[in-house]
Amino acid sequence: MIDLPTSSIGKKIKMLRLEKRMTQKELCEDICSQAEISKIENGRNIPTIDLLQQISRKLRIPISLFFADEQVSQKLNEIDQKMLRHFREKTYGEMSAELVQYSNSTTIFEIRIFIHYYQVLLEYERGNIDFRSCITSLLQLVAQKKIMEQSSLLYIRIQMAIAVLYTNNKEYAHSHQIYEDLLKMPYQTCEYKKIKMKIMYNYLRNLYRLKRFEEGLQEVEQVIEETKRLQDLTYLGHFYYQKGFFLESLHAANNDIREAYTIAYSFFIATNNNAYQKILEVHLAELLLFPIDESE
CATH class of the missing domain: 1.25.40.10 (Tetratricopeptide repeat domain)
Known part of the structure; x- marks a missing residue:
């Protein structure tokens, strides 16, 4: 018996389906129900070898x-x-x-x-x-x-x-x-879009070093919206933190700077990013919208 890795098989099917611009309905036609494909892609069900062969033929790839x-x-x-x-x-x-x-x-x-x-x-x-x-x-x-x-x-x-x-x-x-x-x-799948976020993080750091602050602010505001749509908090705090840096460098309104750093701080707390949380507490506490409770 072949042991199928549930989540990775499902992710692979979804990635290939999206790359071929197929809907779940198109993939499951004459094979199984759309609900079954959805459960497989989300890692809740394991496809049988027979079903996987049919999916492979539909996707035109070897099993x-x-x-x-x-x-x-x-x-x-x-x-x-x-x-x-x-x-x-x-x-x-x-x-x-x-x-x-x-x-x-x-x-x-x-x-x-x-x-x-x-x-x-x-x-x-x-x-x-x-x-x-x-x-x-x-x-x-x-x-x-x-x-x-x-x-x-x-x-x-x-x-x-x-x-x-x-x-x-x-x-x-x-x-x-x-x-x-x-x-x-191209970053079409969720997995690849998350990789793009890591690239964007480094790209924005580099723009800051190049002193391209206006461009950096435009890019960081755009990637914040992209990250929100992904519903992934991993980099959202970092992007707001970078936004604060760009706003400071452009001598923007103090309230805008404080808002960016405060949102970043909130996300660092939510994601247990203790290192960056501490940086804000130690070096940028005066730029947060609320006082830090040092008694905790």
């Missing part, structure tokens, strides 16, 4: 795509968590050895690219290459056509790393170009 993608996704996530831990703990020797082990045990394109990505970043963190050499190596990775074809998420991840390297070395114009190119990509 193996669901299982292959899930296995690759799980492996990429496993590698990602381990490598990020090594970076945090600076256990670079162990990290290098594990990357070699992963590389020797797979022939899957996306995984090999992801391993190479981390190997390049490791060389940079160890001081073996400078940031320009690091960027050149990463650019060689994203230049491979198969990345966009097989994993746009991996392409975005590497491009974001390049942009951050440019930003950290104060080459903001180069970062700006990368973010603009990334934002031109």
Whole structure:
């Protein structure tokens, strides 16, 4: 018996359906009820193999795509968590050895690219290459056509790393170009729209460093509305926080600045973002619309 990963299968079906501009009604025609498709996409039901085969034919994709993608996704996530831990703990020797082990045990394109990505970043963190050499190596990775074809998420991840390297070395114009190119990509599904929010967060930080305050304010107001429609609070507090920065830089009305920071503070409390909550309490308390109760 094949164990189907409920939520990921449903998300994949929904993503592919939307990419092909199909409604649930069109997908389920002559297959099952629309209610059944809705439950599968929302992770409440598990499709049978027979139903999954019918859905695959309707979407014109091989059924193996669901299982292959899930296995690759799980492996990429496993590698990602381990490598990020090594970076945090600076256990670079162990990290290098594990990357070699992963590389020797797979022939899957996306995984090999992801391993190479981390190997390049490791060389940079160890001081073996400078940031320009690091960027050149990463650019060689994203230049491979198969990345966009097989994993746009991996392409975005590497491009974001390049942009951050440019930003950290104060080459903001180069970062700006990368973010603009990334934002031109289609972000049709909910999953991809949330990724766009992360790109926008970095893009707005970069606009601030470039002192493009008017443009930044326009962009942040637009992305706040987009984030509200997504009903995802993850970045909403950050965007209001950035709005406060742009308003301050433009010497806007004090009430507008205070309102932006206060809304940001409220969202940081709601999402348990203690780090940014503390920043506002310590450094910007005078710009909040209500006093902080320091007795708590």
